[in-house]
Amino acid sequence: MKKPIGIFDSGVGGLTVYKAIRAAFPEEDLIYFGDTARVPYGPKSPNTIIEYSIQNSRFLLQQGIKILVVACNTSSSVAIPHLQQLTDIPIIGVILPGAEMAAQQTVNQRIGVIGTEGTIRSEAYTSAIKQILPSAQVFSRACPLFVPLVEEGWLSGSTARDIVCEYLRFYQDLDIDTLVLGCTHYPLLKEMIQSVMGESVILVDSAEAITSYLRGLLPPEYDGARGSDRFYVSDNEEKFAALARRILGQELTSLQRVRLFESWFAQ
Ligand code: DGL
Secondary structure: OOOOEEEEEOOOOOHHHHHHHHHHOOOOOEEEEEOOOOOOOOOOOHHHHHHHHHHHHHHHHHOOOOEEEEOOHHHHHHOHHHHHOOOOOOEEEOHHHHHHHHHHHOOOOEEEEEEOHHHHHHOHHHHHHHHHOOOOEEEEEEOOOHHHHHHOOOOOOHHHHHHHHHHHHHHOOOOOOEEEEEOOOHHHHHHHHHHHHOOOOEEEEHHHHHHHHHHHHOOOOOOOOOOOEEEEEOOOHHHHHHHHHHHHOOOOOOEEEOOOOOOOOOO
16 A cells, blocks of 8 residues: 655645655655644754654654655754654655755855754754865854744735845855755745845755655656645644645645644643
């Protein structure tokens, strides 16, 4: 029997990864979990992020997945070794594919990385990029207001532009030629980020980078049958469905709320 690929993120951002995987592998069954009850992960401590990531992964493993995609940079930056202890199936995070793509794209070896506080604090991108390209210079900047902007659906307009300009001013004199969008929410602000950075800066979207990793793990045959999609969230299905419609350009056919943790108050 065909087993699904499991994908999780703290919220809607991982839908950028889902979308890239769905486009590249139309035949695969996909299960997406968005931890909308506990988003954002970015400002939380590493131990909390690890704990949440373990709970999310356990839920997906119970669904009989064959590959786990950690579509959250914040989780990928601290939790992968802990998740590997839960299972023998392949686990793919977003950091390494993004770092490899940045190392391939840069010419002047000056690379910017933007992400959540958790991702930037972990320095996971800096060490991954430097391992691949030791002479690279990496300039990292946390952009904590980008996630709430995306979760609110404010992807354009003057407020979004002001916030994006304020954070990216950091790169004004740094002469980077490549910028890693080190958070799966950020590709939704891609147009705005590109217009602020200018066309000469290459934006690296790890959602795109991750599909080539998956290709190496999946057999190439395709029988023409379209794979199924199942979406789960831990809260606010309506809000998730509305944002998903905007991100994916279609209605979600199967969306359910699940509880991953025990409630302390009586039901
Ligand atoms: N989209 C996630 C990431 O890639 C996390 C955003 C958040 O929950 O703070 O880092």
